Amino acid sequence: MGMARLANWPGMGKALRLAVLLGAAAMLAVPLQATAGVGKPVLERGKGERCVEDTEYMRRHHMDLLKHQRDKTMRQGIRTTKHSLKGCVECHASSKTGSVASTKEDFCAACHVYSGVKLDCWDCHATKPKKTPAPSTTQQTSPLMESQVGGL
Ligand code: HEC
Ligand code: HEC
Ligand code: HEC
Numbered sequence: 001m002g003m004a005r006l007a008n009w010p011g012m013g014k015a016l017r018l019a020v021l022l023g024a025a026a027m028l029a030v031p032l033q034a035t036a037g038v039g040k041p042v043l044e045r046g047k048g049e050r051c052v053e054d055t056e057y058m059r060r061h062h063m064d065l066l067k068h069q070r071d072k073t074m075r076q077g078i079r080t081t082k083h084s085l086k087g088c089v090e091c092h093a094s095s096k097t098g099s100v101a102s103t104k105e106d107f108c109a110a111c112h113v114y115s116g117v118k119l120d121c122w123d124c125h126a127t128k129p130k131k132t133p134a135p136s137t138t139q140q141t142s143p144l145m146e147s148q149v150g151g152l
Pocket of ligand 2: 043045046047048049050051052055058059062065066082083084085087088089091092
């Protein structure tokens with residue numbers, strides 16, 4: 001049955017063929033609009049002069065850095081701070097909510113909600129910087145949250 005329909009394609013009415021083509025064009029228009037920046041998230045600028053790596057690099061590859069960092073810490077017990085998640089949160093917490101992912105305007109959530117990315121990180125990691133930084137340099141503060149659970 002399906003084959004018979006396909007074989008019928010050249011015989012389709014002109015209007016029907018036009019409708020099919022228009023339908024295909026409408027489907028293409030969505031990604032085209034997205035690349036044109038319609039509804040793109042507005043991001044609050046991070047604290048300080050610059051990010052931990054080149055900004056353009058960060059836009060594309062921050063997930064790789066974080067995963068690499070996580071693997072290093074978890075598997076080999078090496079703790080470097082350059083690409084730490086705690087650092088991201090400290091510089092990118094919203095001036096309004098104090099969080100990177102409590103509303104869809106907050107820095108990390110803004111792009112992820114827009115792109116349909118859902119992180120499990122905030123199940124365990126704080127979306128807000130620690131209120132009182134430890135006075136002692138030897139004391140390691142954990143990025144794990146004490147109170148708040150969940151983020152976008
Ligand atoms: C089930 C809980 C859990 C989840 C989910 C989780 N982590 Fe972690 N993460 C930990 C623990 C525990 C540590 C090590 C303890 C510490 O560093 O305080 C850690 C450490 C890290 C570190 C190194 C410490 C730092 O601040 O840089 C990074 C980076 C990291 N995780 C990234 C992530 C990212 C990114 C996600 C989401 C993709 C994620 N984690 C999800 C529990 C979790
Ligand atoms: C010392 C503060 C600081 C730290 C730590 C930091 N950032 Fe940034 N980040 C910035 C600043 C400032 C900018 C804006 C730079 C610019 O405009 O060129 C930025 C830009 C970005 C951008 C691009 C935003 C845009 O406008 O498209 C991303 C993505 C990003 N950072 C992610 C991260 C992640 C992920 C981490 C943790 C691994 C992190 N940042 C750690 C300060 C920081
Ligand atoms: C400029 C937009 C943008 C910003 C800002 C941004 N992200 Fe992302 N992030 C993305 C996109 C897009 C993806 C999905 C990339 C893919 O699937 O290849 C992603 C993916 C990730 C992933 C991997 C998710 C997975 O399950 O594979 C992690 C972890 C992550 N982001 C962490 C963060 C953190 C933490 C912040 C805030 C400090 C942040 N991102 C800010 C755009 C952004």
